[in-house]
Amino acid sequence: MVGLSRGKFRVVLLTPKAKLLDAKVGSVVVPAHDGQMGILRNHCPTLAALGFGIMQVREIVERSDAFYIIEGGFVRISENHVTVLAYAVTTFEGKDTEAVESMISHAQSVVAGQEYIRSQQESIDQRKAAFITQMAEMASVESPDVVGD
Amino acid sequence: MANTRQILQHRNAAANISKVTRTMETISAVRYRQYYNQWAEGLAFYDTLAQLAYLMVTAQTHIEHPLLAEPKTKSKTNALIVIGSDRGLCGAYNSEVFRQIDTHVRMAKRFGRELKIYAKGKKVLGYLEHLKIKPEGVYEDFSEAPSAEQANKIGDFFIDEYTKGNIARLGIVYNRFFSPASQKAQTLTVLPVVDLIDDLTTRATVIWPWELGFDDFELSPSPEDIFETLAKMIIHTSVAGCFVEAAVSEHLSRVVCMRNASDNADEMIKDLTRDYNRARQGQITVELLDIVSGVEAAKG
Numbered sequence: 001m002v003g004l005s006r007g008k009f010r011v012v013l014l015t016p017k018a019k020l021l022d023a024k025v026g027s028v029v030v031p032a033h034d035g036q037m038g039i040l041r042n043h044c045p046t047l048a049a050l051g052f053g054i055m056q057v058r059e060i061v062e063r064s065d066a067f068y069i070i071e072g073g074f075v076r077i078s079e080n081h082v083t084v085l086a087y088a089v090t091t092f093e094g095k096d097t098e099a100v101e102s103m104i105s106h107a108q109s110v111v112a113g114q115e116y117i118r119s120q121q122e123s124i125d126q127r128k129a130a131f132i133t134q135m136a137e138m139a140s141v142e143s144p145d146v147v148g149d
Numbered sequence: 150m151a152n153t154r155q156i157l158q159h160r161n162a163a164a165n166i167s168k169v170t171r172t173m174e175t176i177s178a179v180r181y182r183q184y185y186n187q188w189a190e191g192l193a194f195y196d197t198l199a200q201l202a203y204l205m206v207t208a209q210t211h212i213e214h215p216l217l218a219e220p221k222t223k224s225k226t227n228a229l230i231v232i233g234s235d236r237g238l239c240g241a242y243n244s245e246v247f248r249q250i251d252t253h254v255r256m257a258k259r260f261g262r263e264l265k266i267y268a269k270g271k272k273v274l275g276y277l278e279h280l281k282i283k284p285e286g287v288y289e290d291f292s293e294a295p296s297a298e299q300a301n302k303i304g305d306f307f308i309d310e311y312t313k314g315n316i317a318r319l320g321i322v323y324n325r326f327f328s329p330a331s332q333k334a335q336t337l338t339v340l341p342v343v344d345l346i347d348d349l350t351t352r353a354t355v356i357w358p359w360e361l362g363f364d365d366f367e368l369s370p371s372p373e374d375i376f377e378t379l380a381k382m383i384i385h386t387s388v389a390g391c392f393v394e395a396a397v398s399e400h401l402s403r404v405v406c407m408r409n410a411s412d413n414a415d416e417m418i419k420d421l422t423r424d425y426n427r428a429r430q431g432q433i434t435v436e437l438l439d440i441v442s443g444v445e446a447a448k449g
Contacts, residue, residue, distance in 0.1 A: 014194040016386055017187060033370060046367040049378050076201060078361050083197050
């Protein structure tokens, strides 16, 4: 697979409220409706519906990897432009360490089934909580300073 | 000429009004910024959605879907979401919406259709009462722009009504925000969805930038499923987008109006001050004349 691994391509992540990411990246994994879908440069033109899961963006030019929890949407790949349309996105990007930590601890308590204790907080469902903890692990492996204990 | 005290009262009133209008201008300017940013940030999303929709409708492969097909039972009902403002003092903002309502009512009468109106905004409710039309529904659970869930709920409700054959069309009457220099009331046809895609794709920004056509794409899942998700997403986004655009237009229109009102009040204050000074001067002159002529009379 000569020439496939090193090239970068453009990824744009759009939500109705904001453009969350517009960058040159090395690889993207999106949660398609039927499973994870890895995208590298020179992917064939594809239109796919997205499901609920984590989108991983790696080898971004001049910054650390980014992760987003996506709740349905679309991905369009054409001519090395990847456009992800997502309705609801949860991410650690752009949040300060404190907010991220409280989000993670809340998610962990939900996963552990202690949600009723923290009923004053905005409730999130079990699956999303699981994704948040998973995303925290991914992010901490890549860049410990983002999560930091 | 009015006496000085009257002029003074007048001037104070004008000054108070200008204070109020200036405050309203500031508040609306801030809100306008917020909604404008929201609107501007969302543009890329709409455009990409519209590009996808454009790909779908220009496809060579035939896509079968209830939202694309002609409904089996022709309903004689049109639904209309009317978005106006809760408060006045925003110029022609509401009256333009009212004019659109008039047109729809007249057209419905002419073509023998029933009109179901879903209203947003107290001013709209007031106008409907004036027309003696009872609104089918009122959106009161959000103040200006609905949250994503609320917009989805509204969208799903009408999709359901449409697929059941209860309504034949859904239009949204709102003030579209073209640019900070131009806003106009218009009706966006949301259902049938083909009409909506027509409207979206004729916007200049939405020309498909690549040479690839729909059939060059690898699809997952089937075209029908993709279309279903896409159509729903377009409807949801359009509903939410209309409310946001209406809010942007409302606040901008209020900013412009209030700025004019403040300017007018300032001018009025200037004029009144001049009048007041002149009247005061006149009064002094009269008094002086009185004294002088009194002295003259005493001398003589």
